[in-house]
Structure formats: structure tokens, C-alpha cells
Amino acid sequence: MLRLSEEQIRDGLERLTDWEWDPDAVLIHRTVRLADFPTAISLVQEVAQAAEQADHHPDIDIRYDTVRLTLSTHSEGAVTDQDMALAARVDELVEVVTGQG
């Protein structure tokens, strides 16, 4: 697992969709608005499966049709390549669930 430098995080975010970095909280986050609550839950189910496969788990906040995903590597107290990899997978899943892309 690689702890990322500020520059590596900035570079990584450019390759992602709508992810933001909170350096003080040591995390990256993305908020996605879906069509409705069932679609939001579908996204969460897909992300949960991907997280289990990766053994890396986002914090997830569901509010009706809006899902906020937060990634940080707790064991490192840092943003790592694992956070970036799961964020990229989340972006793919958002496209699948929303039918965009």
C-alpha cells in the first residue's frame, strides 16, 4: 500500500470523476445524486461488492437519492493508492448504475 504525496493525490483526482480531496480530514470524497432511492441503494450494493473484493471499504452516507462516498486508509492515516483504485472502480459503477458513460 502506497501513501500518496500531495502531488500524487492531485494527479490521481484529475483521472477521477468529481472526487474531492480534504487534506485536513485526510480523505477523498464524491457525492452522487441518483434517480431515486432504489437506484441509490443499487449503487451502494455494487460498491459494497467491489469493496469486499478489494478488502478496502468506503464510508457511505445515503440520503434518499444522494450517496456520499468517503475513502481514506485508516490503517495508514493517509490517502493511498488503494483509495484511488477503489475511487476509480466507484466511478465505473456510477456509470453502470446511471446508464451513463
Ligand SMILES: C[C@H](O)[C@H](O)[C@H]1CNC2=NC(N)=NC(=O)C2=N1
Ligand atoms: C484487515 C483489513 O484488511 C483492514 O481492516 C482493512 C479493511 N478495509 C479498510 N478500508 C479502509 N478504507 N481503510 C482501511 O484501513 C481498511 N482496512
